[in-house]
Amino acid sequence: MKWILTIVIVLFSFSTNGQDSLLIGHQALNKIYETKGPLFFSVNANRTYKILNEEGFFSKYSHVLIKHSNDLFIRLDGTGRVYKVKNKIGDTLLVNRIDSTHFFGYNGAAYEFIYRDTIMSLGGFGFWKKNGQLRYYSHQNHEWDIIPLNLEIPVAKESTYFDIDQNEIYILKLPFVDLATNKKDESYLVYKLEITKREYQLLGELNPELIKLFPIGVQYMSLQLPSLKSELMIFEGGKIYLFDFVKNQVYKLINPAIEKTIFASSKGDYVDFAYENNGKLFFSKSNDPKHQLDSIPISFSDFTKLNQKLYTPNKQLNTIFYWIGGILLVSILFFVYWKINKRKSSRVNEDISFYDTKENKFKETELDLIEKIYNRSLEGKSYSVEDINAVLGLSKKSLEIQKKIRTETINRINHRFKIIFNTEDELIERIRLEEDRRFYKYIISEENGKKALGI
DSSP states (O other), rough: OOHHHHHHHHHHTTTSSSOOOOOOOOHHHHHHHSSOOBBBBBBBBOOOOOOSSSOOOGGGEEEEEEEEEEEEOOOOOOOOOHHHHHOOOOOOEEEEEEEOOOSSSSTTEEEEEETTEEEEEEEEETTTEEEEEEEEEETTEEEEEEEOOOOOOOSSSEEEEEEEEEEEEEEEEEEEEEEETTEEEEOOOOEEEETTEEEEEEEEEOHHHHHTTTTTTHHHHEETTTTTEEEEEEEETTTEEEEEHHHHHHEEEOOHHHHHHOOOOOTTTOEEEEEEEETTEEEEETOOTTTTEEEEEOOOOGGEEOOSEEEEEOOHHHHHHHHHHHHHHHHHHHHHHHHHHSSSSOOOOOOOOOOOOOOOSSSSSHHHHHHHHHHHHHHOOOOOHHHHHTTTTOSSOOHHHHHHHHHHHHHHHHHHHHHHTOOOOOEEEEEEEEEEEOEEEEEOOHHHHHHHHHH
16 A cells, blocks of 8 residues: 555656645545544634644745635645645645745734635734734645725634624724824724625624623634534633623633643643544644644533623714615615626636726726826837836846736726726737747737727
8 A cells, every 4th residue: 555655646746837746644634634524623823733844934834724615625824825625545635836826924823714715814914903804725826816895893813703604704803002192992892794895884792791801912722613612712820711702691601621631741642633524623733743623512511601891882883884884885785786697607606706897987097007008009019028028127036937917917907998888898918929929919909909999
């Protein structure tokens, strides 16, 4: 069996494109890969967890697991890198990097999850800012893009619960400092994000008694328990609670066996990562070289319900948000209805557009490029790759960046043209060069050019 596995791996290595990796003997990951359905893994922003043997600059980045249906992904925290487990042979996992991103440093400690077969990333730290952006990974473009929301609520790997049945995310926003203005936000607020509507709703303020659990600099771990529809909150000093955001309830752990399992002993065998599935808490210990997966049952009987609410609803603030949300909801529903009927379906779910179509006109830089290509086309000539690079100020950039920005700009212009004029025509047409089929020339027809420029 071993020689067969060796041959398979060798053959596999000859067919790779240089971005494949092998994971051998990781028992926990093998079982996770074979598990059906979505899994939610423990979140501890203060601890580094590594799976792949990255080299050079990216070797210091922590790894994040994302499991959905039959797919298992590995993310490098704080970067745009996405790895997918392609196959399992024996105890070997074959892993392939599927993204082509270059930028990083804007999404450290972001909350990552799967929504309708799409990898999503919410919030995170980077570039002197704790952000509240909602981003998605495009399997078609192999890149990340942003989804506009009605509000930006700065959030990182804190207490975040994803209700997959309702497509809603509950977020506990903790105090933070805006380093750009040095202003402090000292509020403890609970929000609900309706992903389908792309809309935040303020639910209220965290219970004052629970605020004491979050002193500045405290280390804690959180873990979503799908079977209990709650978030397990693990604080220093043996404090373990269950936050039920949906029902606005709080529970405290009373089972010492679970507490002993979670907290490190004098040997330093703390939980490396954990997840809950079908009433069992699965975990792997940090000092286990084989990364074996152990488990312990967990249910509501392990907790006692407290006579206090998780958060205090703020009716006055909610009233304001209801009015704002109502207006935005009507606008969003109209936009989604119009988009579904005017645009062809895409692999990424129809609620997520690749480009911002809220503006019904071209930007100045786009009009400048359109006008130059159009005027050249009227002369019976075409625009070259070098011409477009010059207009976009890309002449001194690397070839890879030139291609990326050039392609995104042309796609965005063509996409906006189709939306504005309700057409399937491409405004900027790509035509392969006869002398070298690897390259394109660009033209704009007289009819489409007049439409775009309002002539």
